[in-house]
Amino acid sequence: MAAIRQFPADISRAAQFSVLGTTKGPFGEEVRDLAGVVASRLLSRWNGTVDKNPPNLDLVRDFDEECTRAGLAQLFSEASDGGEGSESLAASAIRGFAEADGGIAAIFLARLAAVLPWVQGSVEVPVVDGWSTAWSGGSRPDVVWAWGWRDGLPITVCVPGEGSAWRLQLLPAQHLGSVEVHQRMGLRACPSAWVRVHLGEPMASIEVGRETIARWRSLVAGWWAVIALARGRAALSEAVRYASVRYQGGALLIEHPLVQEMLGRAFEAVVAAEALLTRGFSGDASSLAAGTSLATQASERAAHTAQQVFGGYGYMRDYPVERCLRDVKMAAVAAGGSARLRVATAHAVCAAEGVHLPDKGEGVSLGSAG
């Protein structure tokens, strides 16, 4: 299998990842820690601008450079090459980023999704600015929703191919027309944009079947769910901290059985979803689909519960939980939304039973991009 190997020289740390084929902990602790370190560095440098509209494009450039320096660029190809443990590895990196900031994790996810078809399709593509492309999906062929967009990056787009197949094209930056950068509800560190594209003369092109696209889509949805879960869990941690110091009716909030039940209910769903996703990233397609669906619901409930525990303070931007809710909802919608994800679960479970349901052709968007 030929992966992207044309990295700049400064990838000394990438060598460390030779040991990462095996993972430790639910998603691979080393990668998770490293991603966390990179995210913290970015957060300390760009403090106050990560949750702003319009997004900070300098932060994205910095992210790309930091990831290259840390060797996470190398990880891109390893994490998405379909080899054993690679999907867990990708998830653990996303989780590491998301524990610090959901938006930064979303940039990483966008880079992973963009490179996924080329690595898994064994197509060697030129690398720009270290390693990355922006990833796009969308229902209109000429205007695409590009996640992780920044100036100068090529874009991976997906268009209808022969018969029921889809064609993926890597379009160079000079083939991109007008750009409208979005102002979004959540995960704001990760820019997205409507980009007008001119198809033809791509840097690379590959045709894939519906099943392959469906598999990739399920994987990418799972990655979004990892972001949602991490932010949901972060919200619950904040709620526990708050409830341990705040009094209501003469007792600490955390001492109230009602609050304990609310937190317990939220936690059990988060823990279950984490377990299911871990199994899913180890190659079990139905666990991945069910885990994704459960994770988006669990994380929405978690963020919602945390905000209720905080009461009025939870609605104020000085406290972190309102942002957790916006980020979680954004990730859940990007993963596909509750009803679509339940249908995807039915598809996966039926397939495991040998019943193959017809795909309604949403393959054009890897996830729910438009």
Added chain:
Amino acid sequence: MGAEGWSARLGERLFERFERAREGGRAPRYSAALQRLAEQVQGFAREAEPLVVAADEEASLAQGVEIARELLRRAARAGWLTRFLPGWVGGQAGVAALQQRGRLPMLIFVEELAAVSPGLATLLGAHYLGAMPILLSFDFAAQRRILRPLCAALQAGEPAICAFAITEPEAGSDVEDPVGGKRARLGTTARRVAGGYVLKGRKCFISGGNLARVTTVFAALEPEKSLRSWTCFAVPMDTPGVEVVRVEDKMGQRVSPAAELYFDEVFVPESYRVGPEREGWRINRATLDLSRPFVGGMALGAARTVLHEGVAWAAKNGLMHDRFFQHEIARLLGSYAAARALVVRAVEVVPPMTELSAMAKFVATDTAMRIVSQIMDWMGVEATLRSSRVERLYRDIRLTQIYEGTNEINRLAVFEHGQPRSWADSF
């Protein structure tokens, strides 16, 4: 023609009319007069929408406050800030203000405002919330003394609004919950002095608190007795010692500023005490019982817009004949209709019942949140753009589950009077 032929023909004609009416498919929502009111409010809200959006963008808090002030000026000029106050204080509502006949128009008012912006509904509605303790004290002399000058100023187009201050930095749910409240230590106190009282303490998250001319403030006469000594005061906001400490940076409803207020040895004359001493809790309760169904109405007004947006999106994407989508929308519509029926029932009951008001609040706001969350899932990432109305309403509706008591506290309020009273009889 025999009697049989005549009755058969009558039957046919009635059946035809019945079927025509059924196919027409619309039950009139209100009487003609209320329909006119709804249309007037819709007109006001539509004109206000660009300002609402401007305040919701990344405008500074100061810009947001200026926008809120301008909207209040417009509302005052249009009569919306006196319309639901009784005539004897200079309003236009007549004696029906607190009666059944007066409350359905108020529901329509907040619902139609919230259909455009729950923040706009809070901005205007908080003024009535602030005036409500004064009205519910049933002290007519105090009502005239305090509210008449405000109404005169409002009619002159000045944003002379009221605000309602119960929440404290260290007491959020405590001031909404009689059980917990008994053990709470309240930080805002009132000390008796010659001719009146001196208030000291802090109130937070006060909607319109930074814009108000008069705020109804609840303070404990004896801090150790907590809510049992709570007393309500109408505090003119230009009194020395009143300070607006900060305006909150909120997740949504950004057109409605929420302020933290500090009362530093503020003298309030006895004539500005609202109701008797130590009757604060009762007045607070009566106010919340009255206002909670309106919070439900606000959430549902916004949810109605979201449903329209969802259906329009489905039509644009050719999904209206998709049985799966029909099923999903039907589920949401059904829950919307049930919640609204509960809100209308809670508004009809006079005097308001604590249980019913609380249920209307938490059922309606939870339903609205479910609707907006589900529709957003359907519409996908485009609904998460700040340019999308659904995105703004998602953030706005969320607050309705938190203020006027979190929904958890509202659920406990169902048992506030021991066993819920007359369960079956109330529906």
